[in-house]
Amino acid sequence: MESNEIGRGAEATVYRTTYRNRNAVVKHREPKGYRHPDLDRHLRIARTKTEVRVMIDARAAGVRSPVVYDVDLEDGSITMEYLKGTSVKDALDEHPEDADVICTMIGQMIAKLHNGKICHGDLTTSNMIIDEHGNMCLIDFSLGDTRIGLEEMGVDIRLLERAFTSAHSTIEGAFHNVIEAYSKDMKQSKQVLAKVEEIKGRARYT
Ligand SMILES: Nc1ncnc2c1ncn2[C@@H]1O[C@H](COP(=O)(O)OP(=O)(O)O)[C@@H](O)[C@H]1O
Ligand SMILES: [Mg+2]
Known part of the structure; x- marks a missing residue:
C-alpha cells in the first residue's frame, strides 16, 4: 500500500x-x-x-x-x-453516548439531499464524515443520481436501515432517531417511508 x-x-x-x-x-x-x-x-x-x-x-x-x-x-x-475528521462509523463505535446527536444530524442531512431530489445510492456510516468543526458531511456519490423520485429515496432509506442493522445494532433506537429527524425536515417523508415499506414487502416475496 x-x-x-x-x-x-x-x-x-x-x-x-x-x-x-x-x-x-x-x-x-x-x-x-x-x-x-x-x-x-x-x-x-x-x-x-x-x-x-x-x-x-x-x-x-x-x-x-x-x-x-x-x-x-x-x-x-x-x-x-480533503475532509479532516472521523467517519460516522468510528464516531458511533467510539462514542455511542453521542448517538442521539449524531443520528439527528444524519437525518437532517439526508432530508436536505432528498428535498433536492438527489439520492446517494450507498448510504452507510462509512460514507459520512464528521469534520473537525463538527459538521456532518457526505462523500462517495458514485452510485447517486439527481432529479430522482420517491422510489430512489425509499431505496436510500432502506439501504441506510440495513447499514444500521449490520453496523450499529447495539445502539438502541439509533435508526429511529435518524428517521425522526428526517421526517421533520423532508417534505415528502410520509410518501418516502411508505415506499420503504413497499420495498421491504417486495423483498419478502422475491
Ligand atoms: N474528500 C475526502 N476527504 C477525506 N477522506 C476521504 C475523502 N474521500 C474519500 N475519503 C476516504 O477514502 C475512503 C474511500 O473513498 P470513497 O469515496 O468512499 O470510495 P469507495 O467507493 O472506495 O468507498 C472513504 O471511506 C474515506 O475514508
Ligand atoms: Mg465509500
Whole structure:
C-alpha cells in the first residue's frame, strides 16, 4: 500500500494529495484489465461524470460534501477537498453516548439531499464524515443520481436501515432517531417511508 493511499474499493483508489496548497484527495478509477478497453474507458468516464455531478448538486442542496477542485475524465480521476475528521462509523463505535446527536444530524442531512431530489445510492456510516468543526458531511456519490423520485429515496432509506442493522445494532433506537429527524425536515417523508415499506414487502416475496 502506498503511503498516501487512504482508501481502496472495488471501483477506485483514494490518495491524499495537495491542490494549490490545499489538502486534497484524488479518487482514481483505474483501468480494469478484464474489461474491453473501449467499454472500460466508457464506464470510467461515465461514472466519474456521475460522481462529480451528484457531488456538486448535493453541495448546492446544502449538504456538506467535498469541493471539487479538478476532474480528469480520461484519467478517471477527481481531485477534491480533503475532509479532516472521523467517519460516522468510528464516531458511533467510539462514542455511542453521542448517538442521539449524531443520528439527528444524519437525518437532517439526508432530508436536505432528498428535498433536492438527489439520492446517494450507498448510504452507510462509512460514507459520512464528521469534520473537525463538527459538521456532518457526505462523500462517495458514485452510485447517486439527481432529479430522482420517491422510489430512489425509499431505496436510500432502506439501504441506510440495513447499514444500521449490520453496523450499529447495539445502539438502541439509533435508526429511529435518524428517521425522526428526517421526517421533520423532508417534505415528502410520509410518501418516502411508505415506499420503504413497499420495498421491504417486495423483498419478502422475491
Ligand atoms: N474528500 C475526502 N476527504 C477525506 N477522506 C476521504 C475523502 N474521500 C474519500 N475519503 C476516504 O477514502 C475512503 C474511500 O473513498 P470513497 O469515496 O468512499 O470510495 P469507495 O467507493 O472506495 O468507498 C472513504 O471511506 C474515506 O475514508
Ligand atoms: Mg465509500
